[in-house]
Structures are given as structure tokens and as C-alpha cells.
């Protein structure tokens with residue numbers, strides 16, 4: 001899988017962020033977003049949905065959960081950069097939240 005160039009990343013980021021109130025950001029060459037839920041149960045239910053999708057895609061998030069908050073980092077280590085897979089999974093995460 002080939003990494004996207006910066007131009008394509010900016011375009012895809014704009015597209016992705018059209019449909020969400022909290023924007024994904026480009027931080028240190030990765031997509032990052034912090035998701036907030038009402039409580040741990042809702043956060044973990046969302047993580048479960050994402051985990052099933054991630055497994056199907058064979059593309060997995062780096063994430064850090066404390067109570068109702070999940071900090072997500074998406075990058076494709078295999079490609080040494082951001083790929084379409086990162087944007088695909090990011091869009092799924094938004095749709096489940």
C-alpha cells in the first residue's frame with residue numbers, strides 16, 4: 001500500500017471533517033482525534049464496534065481509553081505513512097460515534 005502525498009491527505013482530511021463536529025487533525029504524520037462519550041460503557045461499546053470493523057479491514061487503530069474518552073491515532077506503519085485505509089477506518093469511527 002502506497003502512502004498518500006500531503007496534497008491528497010489535505011483533500012481527504014477536508015472531506016472527512018465535513019461530516020463531523022470534532023475534526024480529525026494531522027499530528028506528527030498521523031491522523032488524530034479524541035472521541036468523547038457519556039460514560040465508559042458507551043466508549044467501550046463504540047470501541048467494540050470499531051474493533052470488529054478493524055479486524056475485518058486488517059487495519060487497526062492506536063488508541064488510548066480513559067473512562068469516557070478515546071484518543072485515536074491512525075497511521076499505516078506498513079506503508080510508512082497515511083493511506084486510504086486510515087481515512088476509511090476514520091470515517092467508520094465517525095459513523096459509529
Ligand SMILES: C[C@H](O)[C@H](O)[C@H]1CNC2=NC(N)=NC(=O)C2=N1
Nearest residue numbers: 058059060061075076077078079
Ligand atoms: C501483519 C498485519 O497485516 C499488519 O501489521 C497490518 C495490521 N494492521 C495495521 N494497522 C495499521 N493501522 N497500520 C498498519 O500498518 C497495519 N498493519
